[in-house]
Amino acid sequence: MAMASPVLRRWTPTPSPTTPLNVASSIGGEHETGRGVFLTWRDVSVTAVDEKGRHKLILDQITGCARPGQVLALMGASGSGKTTLLDTLSGRLGVDMNGTGDILINGRRKRLSYGTSAYVTQENTLMTTLTVREAIHYSAQLQLPGSMLLAKKLARADRAIREMGLGAVASSRIGGRVCKGISGGERKRVSICMELLASPGLLFLDEPTSGLDSAAAYHVMAHIARLARTTGTTVVAAVHQPSTEVFDLFNGLCLLANGRMVYFGPTPEAAELSNEDLNSIISISTNEDLVDEYNYLTASSSSG
Ligand SMILES: Nc1ncnc2c1ncn2[C@@H]1O[C@H](COP(=O)(O)OP(=O)(O)OP(=O)(O)O)[C@@H](O)[C@H]1O
Structure with missing residues (x-):
């Protein structure tokens, strides 16, 4: 698998594990309860180990964050690693998987407990x-x-x-x-x-719209987006091929390809990207704009 993108290496504003982030001030009174949490992850790699002890790299140094009151979509082709990333972030990685990297909750390294997070599976x-x-x-x-x-x-x-x-x-x-x-x-x-x-302050959703027609998918995601907005819940959802209407409901996008992160940033900018742009992101991963977008998105999570 190819090396991690330089975007990841230049990720600067890391919340210190010893400095909790101020969620309430960051959501600026926009939400009723402000129950969401900042979830940040850096250089997360996951390897599957088979019964013969052979290793297979599934996720390659993924870095990103999810913010209170927002919906972050994990997108990518089938097999790109969406469910594995969701499982890793939610602490549900299988015993045959090894994960490395930092996952911080409100700037601290701690396990997600009952009431902090919830996971809705496909079934x-x-x-x-x-x-x-x-x-x-x-x-x-x-x-x-x-x-x-x-x-x-x-x-x-x-x-x-x-x-x-x-x-x-x-x-x-x-x-x-x-x-x-x-x-x-x-x-x-x-x-x-x-x-x-x-x-829960943090809601993980694995393919919440799978098996639904586009109208029903929109209805489900619209309720989730409204819930995030009004309660401050942080939502991370793995989504496969959303319609334009559903895509517009997302605040942020983490786009995966073959276990690598090829885009991380706000969705409005992502919606402007053509296939050609996406291909160039994959091949020219030193794109300064992406670094700026990434820093912009993570800056507020370290300012609290
Ligand atoms: N326990 C495992 N052992 C070996 N390979 C695995 C294991 N779990 C997942 N994989 C592989 O890791 C890759 C990513 O799987 P993952 O389920 O995260 O992808 P996905 O993007 O969620 O796919 P889909 O959209 O089809 O659900 C796939 O190639 C899959 O075959």
């Missing part, structure tokens, strides 16, 4: 016979701490239902293959809703 495992409200209330009772009053758990569940725009279908049966229930997009939102119960 929907929902109880088909329950209504949306029943399933989410049930999940709240099981998930939330025993010390929390039942009324508070249910209020938390109702808030999550509202945040994911599921109010209109709260009394509908989830359903499945045999008995038709809510739509595929609504099922995705129920899965996300269940992960929101603990009010």
Whole structure:
């Protein structure tokens, strides 16, 4: 695999592991709760080891950050390393994988714990016979701490239902293959809703729009983007081939190709890039503009 891009080596504003970032001041009162966290990662490499002890490089020195109130999209062709990066950042790397590099949460090296982060996988495992409200209330009772009053758990569940725009279908049966229930997009939102119960500051989503038509995909991502904006939640989502409308909902883009990062920066600029530009980014990775964009995006996370 090719060497890491010089963009990565010139990544300057590193939050010190001993200096926590001031999330509240950075989100400037724009959000209701400011529950999001700064997640930064530097020189993250991952190697898979097979049963014969052979090593395969899956991620090659990936550097980036995700900010409160924003949605960072991880994009790239199938096999480029999106899920592996998501797993690495969320601390879910399999035992057959070795990861190196720094991952900082609010400027500190610490493990993600319950309530700090949530991960929504591609699979929907929902109880088909329950209504949306029943399933989410049930999940709240099981998930939330025993010390929390039942009324508070249910209020938390109702808030999550509202945040994911599921109010209109709260009394509908989830359903499945045999008995038709809510739509595929609504099922995705129920899965996300269940992960929101603990009010995580950081939400990892693996292909939240897979299997959905473009309208349903937009609906799911629009709710996620609104949630990020209004609550300050930090969202990192692996997304495959989003429509233009969905792409416009993202704040930042981390573009991977064969385990290497070929673009990191705000989406408006990325949307301007043609295939030719992207190819030149891959081949001329000393692009000064990218360095500037990267520094711009990371500067605020080190200023707190
Ligand atoms: N445990 C493993 N052992 C060996 N190779 C692996 C392992 N896990 C993933 N890989 C390889 O690493 C590469 C990246 O996989 P990953 O699932 O992260 O890609 P992806 O971009 O999420 O793909 P997709 O969009 O198809 O889900 C692929 O080539 C995959 O085959």
